[in-house]
Amino acid sequence: MSRWTRGIVVVLCLAAVLAGASAVFAGKKPPTPPICDCYPIDAPVICSNGVTYLNQCVATCAGATGCVPTDGGGGGGPQP
Secondary structure: OOHHHHHHHHHHHHHHHHHHHHHHHOOOOOOOOOOOOOOOOOOOEEOOOOOEEOOHHHHHHOOOOOOEEOOOOOOOOOOO
């Protein structure tokens, strides 16, 4: 093969690789984190990851699971 022919082969191979890569990524966007609109209510929950969140909404938005209410927080008045 001459230098000219090898150059053309390299360019064609590069073009094929780039075309394949663009087809793989075409129309695919990176995942977007969910938009959460949580009220700042003080009702803490502790979740299976060991983190305490302000409330269940905030925990859910963070992707936490296995959440249970804690003794903290309040403002809800005395319990009967």
